[in-house]
Amino acid sequence: MLERRFVCSLDELPPGAMKLVDVGKFGVGVYNVAGSLHAIVNYCSHEGAPLCEGLIGGTNESAPDEPGGLRRIKDGQIVRCPWHNWEFDVTTGQNLADPKRRVRTYRVDVADGQVYLNA
Structure with a gap:
């Protein structure tokens, strides 16, 4: 079951910023990509x-x-x-060199100016 976790206020996560949330085994990075919020696991699928x-x-x-x-x-x-410069798209979790490789993504939402992670 997913848990909704408070991340920060939207003002604290301007475009281009990332906030690391201590959730799960590795943590989750919440990114603001040009005003759209996305989240990925803090774990590279190549070597961790x-x-x-x-x-x-x-x-x-x-x-x-x-x-x-x-x-x-x-x-x-x-x-x-x-570690090895593997590139991942934070909006999809996909690896750019090998689209079959990916990292886990999570849903992010905003309510009353507050950012929440669903992990």
């Missing part, structure tokens, strides 16, 4: 690193029509594992 300690940013995709042949995408949506 504390995933939410990784850098949050974007990634590159091939763009032959762009100078340098690359285009920056998904800014503020990709967390990079601090």
Whole structure:
């Protein structure tokens, strides 16, 4: 059964920010991606690193029509594992290199300006 846990006030989690919540065995990172809230387990599916300690940013995709042949995408949506640089989309939990690999995601909601995690 899911438990609804208070995370913080919405003002404390501006776009681009992450708040680590002490829940479960590894914790859960709650992210604000351009005003949309998402949560993932703090555990890399590769070798168990504390995933939410990784850098949050974007990634590159091939763009032959762009100078340098690359285009920056998904800014503020990709967390990079601090151990081996595996990239995960915090909005879906999917690994960018291998979409069959993923990390667990959780539902987040806001009520009266307060952020709650359902874990």
